Amino acid sequence: QSVLTQPPSVSAAPGQKVTISCSGSSSNIGNNYVSWYQQLPGTAPKLLIYENNKRPSGIPDRFSGSKSGTSATLGITGLQTGDEADYYCETWDSRLSAVVFGGGTKLTVL
Amino acid sequence: QVQLVQSGSELKKPGASVKVSCKASGYTFSSYAINWVRQAPGQGLEWMGWINTNTGNPTYAQGFTGRFVFSLDSSVSTAYLQISSLKAEDTAVYYCGRFLGSGKYFDHWGQGTLVTVSS
Numbered sequence: 001q002s003v004l005t006q007p008p009s010v011s012a013a014p015g016q017k018v019t020i021s022c023s024g025s026s027s028n029i030g031n032n033y034v035s036w037y038q039q040l041p042g043t044a045p046k047l048l049i050y051e052n053n054k055r056p057s058g059i060p061d062r063f064s065g066s067k068s069g070t071s072a073t074l075g076i077t078g079l080q081t082g083d084e085a086d087y088y089c090e091t092w093d094s095r096l097s098a099v100v101f102g103g104g105t106k107l108t109v110l
Numbered sequence: 111q112v113q114l115v116q117s118g119s120e121l122k123k124p125g126a127s128v129k130v131s132c133k134a135s136g137y138t139f140s141s142y143a144i145n146w147v148r149q150a151p152g153q154g155l156e157w158m159g160w161i162n163t164n165t166g167n168p169t170y171a172q173g174f175t176g177r178f179v180f181s182l183d184s185s186v187s188t189a190y191l192q193i194s195s196l197k198a199e200d201t202a203v204y205y206c207g208r209f210l211g212s213g214k215y216f217d218h219w220g221q222g223t224l225v226t227v228s229s
Binding site (some may be wrong): 002032033034037039043044045046047050051055056086090091092096097098100101102103104 | 111145148151154155156157160171172205207209210213215216217218219220221
């Protein structure tokens with residue numbers, strides 16, 4: 001059981017937009033930055049969003065992040081088949097003194 | 111450019127030990143912590159803990175104490191994960207990651223090392 005809750009799967013058609021939610025509590029998302037990672041099949045995770053809404057260089061602006069209270073959201077617009085992957089949210093939990101990940105969300109681009 | 115290169119896949123018998131390496135390049139090794147993350151087959155990411163690359167002090171997450179040891183060889187910019195008394199449930203891909211303490215995120219990851227424990 002993950003500390004952060006994500007939907008197991010989401011799907012949308014190419015070109016459409018999708019959002020992935022990540023729900024936590026005041027000890028984690030509520031008082032710490034949230035990051036998002038993309039894990040393509042058989043590869044290592046890759047940083048997509050850090051400090052709630054910042055994109056590393058090389059990440060297209062189709063990917064966006066936001067945070068409100070104890071929840072965070074990853075948005076992906078202009079979906080491409082190459083976006084099919086697992087997506088994870090991550091933050092620090094101040095009560096546990098630990099890095100915590102969401103359970104992951106599998107994105108299918110129909 | 112920043113790179114973390116991990117050692118290759120391992121096949122071990124139950125009860126044996128394994129040591130996974132993570133060689134860093136392209137930055138000052140002692141400036142960023144190295145964290146370890148486990149991913150069991152078909153499962154999500156699980157944080158194992160981290161090692162302070164300045165002091166060598168390790169911190170282990172709950173569930174990763176006792177059989178798991180993080181260490182460094184700073185002379186070759188390499189971090190290590192050693193697992194002893196291996197069990198079938200240790201079968202997983204193990205990732206090292208460069209961790210930015212200010213924002214609490216992983217900006218670079220190793221390619222992963224598959225450890226398979228089977229008799």
